[in-house]
Amino acid sequence: MIIQCKDEDIETVFDYIGEDYGKCLYIFIDLKKFGLDDENFDVWIQYSEEGSICAIISEYFGGIQIYSREENLLLEEIADFIKEKDTHVLFAIKPIIDRLKPFLPGYEQETGTVGELMELKYPPNPKAYSAPMEELAEIVRIVADDEGIGKPYGYDSLYEQYTQRKEENFGRNFVLRDEESNDIICHAGTYAELPELAVIGGVITAPAYRGKGFSKETLSSLCEDLLNENKRIFSFFYIPSAEHMHYGVGFEKIEDWSKLFKD
Incomplete structure (x- = not known):
């Protein structure tokens, strides 16, 4: 039985998740940020x-995330729920997605990793700094040009997202600049922040500067700043180069992370 949450159910959801929010970051962060007051977010x-909880499901702007602490979710019922909503993208740890996929023909699967920083192993670059609002346009131009990170969203959408995060203290942006040209060498940011955690995103080095360790230095500087605020730090990564960078800085794998998507 799938029941839509009301305000009085929020604590039940948080109690069920406990400290395991690394496996359901979107659910945890969105529920903390919005409660159930945002028309685009439901749980x-x-x-x-028998009346025990099998799973938590959230939807934000049409994207669904599923969390099941014991991985004992009722698969057919959730698959029917997804079909009824005609969901185009859903996320969960890979063991859950692997079990759901046979019930959802027509969806493609992509798998990466969700990791957590356990120990800062790479020295931060002291010249990397937290960029002010005035530098966001320059940052977004670099991110929006990258095929794998920002290009699918387009400049205008990315600029709106970055600006909103900055205005709401929901994200920050660290940059490292070339000392001669003053061009941005590398950017590392957070896609979401709460008092207890942050999620890394948008780590990118300008093409001419790649392969020299700048991404690790800048990411490490950002992580040092977050650790000074006693935040747990998480990140999603999907390609070998990103995996190498994160592990080099001190991230460790929590779980394989998958999404199912269709056109």
């Missing part, structure tokens, strides 16, 4: 016949 609880 459901799946219960077994």
Whole structure:
């Protein structure tokens, strides 16, 4: 049985997740940030016949995330729920997606890793700094040009996202500049922040400067800043170069992370 959450159910959801929010970051962050007051964000609880919680489901702007602490979710019921909503993208740890996929023909699967910084192993670059609002346009131009990170969103959408995060203290942007040209060499930011955690995103080095360790230095500087605020630091990464960079800085794998998507 899948029941839509009301305000009185929020604490039940947080109690169920506990400290395991690394496996359901979108659910945890969005529920902390919005509660149930945002018209674009909803949460459901799946219960077994005995009345115990099997899974938590969230939807934000049409994207769904699923979390099940014991991985004992009722698959057919959730698949029917997804089909009824005609969801185009859903996220969960890979073991859950692997079990759901046979019930959802027509979806493609992409797998990466969700990791957490356990120890800062790479020296920060002291010249990397937290960029002010006035530098966001320059940062977004670099991110929006990258095929794998920002290009699918387009400059205008990315600029709006970055500006909103900065205005709401929901994200920050660290940059490293060339001392001679003053061009941005590298950027590392956060896609989301709460008092207890941050999620890394948008780590990118300008093509002419790649392969020289600048991404590790800049990411390490950002992480040092976050650690000074006693935040747990998480990141999603999907390609070998990103995996190498994160592990080099001190991230460790929590779980394989997958998404199912269709056109």
